[in-house]
Amino acid sequence: MITKERKRPLKIQKLEALLRRLPSHHPKYEMIKEALAKSIAGFRGEQSLDYYLSFLPSNEFLILHDIRFPYDENSYFQLDTLILSTRFLVILEVKNIAGTLYFDQAFQQLIRILDGKEEGFLDPLLQIKRQHMQLETWLAQRKNLPLPPIESFIVISHPSTIIKSSPNHKEAFEKVIRPPMIPLTIEHLKRFHTKEILPMKPLKRLATLIQKQHTPSNPDLLHQFQIDKSELLRGVICPTCMRRPLVRKRGSWYCPYCESSSKDAHVSSLQDYFLLIGPTISNQQLRDFLQISSATIAKKLLVSLDLKQSGVTKGRTYELETLLNHK
Known part of the structure; x- marks a missing residue:
């Protein structure tokens, strides 16, 4: 068994x-x-x-x-x-x-x-x-x-x-x-x-x-390969053609390259953030990584994912680990 x-x-x-x-x-x-x-x-x-x-x-x-x-x-x-x-x-x-x-x-x-x-x-x-x-x-x-x-x-x-x-x-x-x-x-x-x-x-x-x-291995690859997080590509990646960045339009992500659209393309990008940068993210960090300017849109995206939160107002952070099981 x-x-x-x-x-x-x-x-x-x-x-x-x-x-x-x-x-x-x-x-x-x-x-x-x-x-x-x-x-x-x-x-x-x-x-x-x-x-x-x-x-x-x-x-x-x-x-x-x-x-x-x-x-x-x-x-x-x-x-x-x-x-x-x-x-x-x-x-x-x-x-x-x-x-x-x-x-x-x-x-x-x-x-x-x-x-x-x-x-x-x-x-x-x-x-x-x-x-x-x-x-x-x-x-x-x-x-x-x-x-x-x-x-x-x-x-x-x-x-x-x-x-x-x-x-x-x-x-x-x-x-x-x-x-x-x-x-x-x-x-x-x-x-x-x-x-x-x-x-x-x-x-x-x-x-x-x-x-x-049991304690799963959780290597810090940026440290291991001596890569600064500033070297990472920002923006939402298109799930169809794998190019970036996507543009946020009317509640969806639009790809200017293959013209496809997606409601939840940001999820895989936040998974990347969790895997490479850290287990929590703030509104400002999300805007920087997804390359969006609106704090309101960023908050809506975070709230829609029903993530565990800690802190208040500008100090609020959201835990991303549950996204790894997101389909």
């Missing part, structure tokens, strides 16, 4: 918003475009597991996707997929990397060869060891919970990737799998771990606790 669904990462939404709001000639544009492509590829790789995870009996397993929770006061650890059962736990770390992958035991590195180019990565086997240790430590701190055995695997999700390793690299042979191997791997673990450690009721409480402590 899936107890925490896999959702489109906030980072992807932020990268898409940043590309919309930067001129294509901006010096960081291609770098951001590449970062978005990598993030989307990673997410698609994680999604490719879902079909094979569906074969696991829902009455035996609880599945949590994309979880991130505190390890200590200053750090978090993140797991792509965590499978809970009464007898054992399983960490799945997904790598959607194309090309030929070589797990080098001697130097504890992953070498990727693609289009004749050789590139080195940190060894994912070290990563799952660290995740194993972090999860074990986190569970040990919950004194009322027995400590079930933890198994961890690297799942190479790209279908055409060729996997190689150093001779006699036992760990790579045991820990690196393909998505179709997930049900068979879990079945093998069931035969190996026969003792019930954590009955289903406390197991469900553990799943609930993990979800409560």
